[in-house]
Amino acid sequence: MAIDESRVFKPINIAVLTVSDTRTPETDTSGNILAARVTGAGHNLAARMIVKDDAKLLAAQFDAWIDDPAIDAVVSTGGTGLTGRDVTPEALSLIEGARDIPGFGELFRWLSFKSIGTSTVQSRACAVVARGTYIFALPGSNGAVKDGWDGILSEQLDSRNRPCNFVELMPRLKEV
Helix, strand or coil: CEECCCCCCCCCEEEEEEECCCCCCCCCHHHHHHHHHHHHCCCEEEEEEEECCCHHHHHHHHHHHHCCCCCCEEEEECCCCCCCCCCHHHHHHCCCCCEECHHHHHHHHHHHHHHHHHHHHHCCCEEEEECCEEEEEECCCHHHHHHHHHHHHHHHCCCCEECCCHHHHHHHCCCC
């Protein structure tokens, strides 16, 4: 990471979404880790929610946050595996105008390989940008959340990161 300390840090507004049929606010450890890392990095935790593993419900929540001008990015945890209940990537495909960010999932699996070896092939971690808002979908394990935030998002959501970062692109995301 190349942080240019001469540049000003620009905090953004980030919503955290836990995708689960079983987690509660008391047992949502991966959501807690994300929320702590968001605020610890100096960003604003704009919203936090738990939504069941249902593609239509998830897409509706993503859409609501995309349309909320007070939210710049969403980081979700859970629903990216291979089972029938894992539908976060399918929910993202329902979002009008969503454009894949393929490098995110590729880099996540590369980083995850260092932690869990070939088991990383079972992850469908992914990201999209839709109508000016980033959405990053991480697996639901605490380790995966740490890998995704610490290894990718902490740098790419820091406006001082060089040579480039997601924050500096935000003003141009709605270009036609």
